[in-house]
Amino acid sequence: MGYFPDDTSALFIDGELRPTDGGTYPVVNPATGEQIGHAANGTPGDADAAIAAARRAYDTTDWTRDAAFRAHCLRQLHARLTSDLEEIRAVTIAEVGTSHTMTTGPQMEDPINGLLYWADLAEKFDYSENKGSHELMGITSRHEVRREGAGVVAAITPWNFPHQINFAKIGAALAAGCTVVLKPAPDTPWTGALLGVAAADTDLPAGVFNVVTSESNDPGQRLVDSPDVDVVSFTGSSATGRHIMASAAPTLKKVFLELGGKSAAIVLDDADLATACMMTAITCTLHAGQGCVFTTRLIVPREQLGEAIETTKGVMAGIVPGDPNDPGTMCGPIISPRQLERVSGYVELAKKEGGTIEIGGEVFDSPTGGGNWYTPTLISGLDPHSRVAQEEIFGPVLVILPHDGDDDAVRLANDNPYGLSGAVWGTDPDRIERAVRGMRTGTLSVNGGQYFGQDMPFGGVKQSGIGREMGEAGFEEFLEYKSIGYGV
Template sequence: MSFFPENTSRLFIDGELRASSGGTYPVLDPSNGEEIGHAADATEDETSAAVAAARRAFDTTDWSRDHALRARCLRQLREAIDARLEEIREFTIAEVGAEHFLTTGPQLEGPVQGLDYWAELVEGFEWVTDLGTADVMGLSSRREVRREAAGVVAAITPWNFPHQINFAKIGPALAAGCTVVLKPAPDTPWCAAMLGELAGATDLPPGVLNIVTSSRNEIGAQLTRDPGVDLVSFTGSTATGKAIMRTAADSLKRVFLELGGKSASIVLDDADLGSACMMTAVNASMHAGQGCALTTRLLVPRERLDEAIELTTAALAGLAPGDPRDPGTMCGPIISARQRDRIAEYVELARAEGGTIECGGAPPEDKTSGYWFTPTLISGLDPSSRVAQEEIFGPVLVILAHDGDQHAIDIANDSPYGLSGAVWGSDPARIEYVVNSVRTGTLGVNGAQWYGVDVPFGGFKQSGIGREMGIEGFAEYLETKAVGTPG
């Protein structure tokens, strides 16, 4: 496998693969804890060089104005990835612990195919809107509105769905005409680093795309401060998002933030309880619960609480953690020992808050290496408890009782987050009322999926600012300019 280890242990700056003067750091396979290679550990000077290259490419080339070139490069990048898709799938599973079945969707193939969407959008977008001629203070003037690239983008991405989030940022940013410095999470650097080699198969001008991997989160903070950066696009924790906003305020940088979630799956009293409990259990457990939009609160009618606990416990029992390379595995490993221990701490907190661990609650006994946690159901908590309010980022589902539709809505909305959710029922009018009342950026009805490259993704409240993907996500990387000429 040619990506191991040389080409994934280099930085990509100004069109060149280069070794880092900061050396390298180890990359681990979370399914067994073993070292599988190394990644370049970028220094502050190298990060500054990446920003300078992006700045130069934006300011001195036609990249931002050459729509045809951008569309061509995006398609070339997709083709280069397709040619090595199985190779990339293999190391994605190894590095991320991503389940094989998810790599056929949002963990790989979905976002890669989405590059065609961004290319088509470049070609069909209305870059100039003619507002016609008007008499303005005695002068006949023709007005138009132009959409232009925002500038240099610092894209800072997390470890849980790296391909999805990397491409959800660089796809629209490059399509819009921006230049990019991509800084991936320390745990999953290869999913970003591989783009450096693949960029060589495209017509991307030097400096348009730069990739700096690092073991230190301080490199992300440096990008946020750098005066050469015009826009910061960040996905991660709400706490870090707030810090980015504070730092970016000094230079009034634009920020896009996709942050945390504690999404509710609302089961109405006329719903198919078995399907709702099964699907919510699967949703909370896939990728070991390491997804901000996964539903981790299950709200059921109080009179059916015991039945729902029984059904959900049975469903979770069939989702035992397994080898992510097995196409049948739904729940893979936890990304790191630190994250596994954090999940365990929340389970202990649930006990202290008066909760009952209905199933799971610990690493599986048959896994002696790597980082794992058994899908867990917790009952008996107050909706205001920390475990029912805070994002755990593990396969932990909290079940709560409600006393009717409005009470369920109130519980769902009683959260600092508003990222995703679900509703289950059979009365269309009641379902519509819930959909209109829950303050969340995405929501699925009776198991239907909202995900797609053409669908805007983001949240209300402390789940973020702005939208990623779709036309709305494309607009995040554009500026608006109004021009008047003699009419």
């Protein structure tokens, strides 16, 4: 296919791969710090062109009315991508810094295969419902409710799990009958741009799907501001999410936000402490902790705090950051020097806030001779209201806190502005259920259970976001209801 690197320095607008007046900008491998190529540096003008193409495709074609054709195009896109999995894998590892092993799951293969879920849902979904006849003020009418694609969608995505998040938005929006402009994160443009390369070889009508990569956030801002964009679907930081809500308000857009997390793993006093500590340590350090759903607060019984610290330290000692090309690597590099500085800054802040660095807390000697690396880190002794215990760090940093019983554990878990995910570890079903009911979070794991799947709604409460992605709930985020009364 030739993804790597030439075709990924082009934008995909109105059915064509094209250059931009903005030139290109360097793409850097976070594991080595080396420049590995260039990406198209799209401009606000490019965003305008993509919006115009998407608007025209929505308004003047049968895309939103032909579910079978939408399913056909999604299956074509899936086939095109799966025919080049190894080349896409190389791009993903080099650009994202994710491990080879993770690309066989949520970092690449699972979301690509998810296109088939969206294709199937596009075909089987009931877009209209007959509500029967009703009389109002002497007029008898037959009532019908239809669901139609919501319009032009701006999909603005982050760098940590780009394939997963790109396809969650693109797949659902296209399946629902929307047209899409994708603005990938500046740090990971290739994983977005290669979708344009693949789409160019399908029957997708011109303008239905567009990709604008850029070093700047200005094209994304243009998408949010434009009156021709009907829906903004954004995943990223809570600060940026608040800005997007404010920017979208003048045009009263529909806004979906999947934002930050500071998820808690509650360990009840009847749980298998060793397993709970081990799994939480692994989860927190997977992909160098760069996941919004990862549990980064470990809440354990106060009388077991010392044992929990020693167990977690032992697990973390065995997690050595490594080359992401090595299939055995779990903890890879930090995405950028900027993010590495952020992680280091939070650990230094923890010391000032009275925390004890039980293990880690250091920039790690590179296993590749360059790049951005940090040691898996466990911090104890913090006040639950300290900044490090409250704020999202996005690095391999775990805070351990003691609780004084089940109710106190739930209180500590909820005493945070976020509510994206969490975990409960225990034995007694009734106590587990009380904790599950009590935790204010959009997703939850019980004793290591996996809640994530194509058919499972994903999203958070409180400052973790608005709306749901994935599953039928995520599909319906891209639909609007139309209520019709037919005179009889």
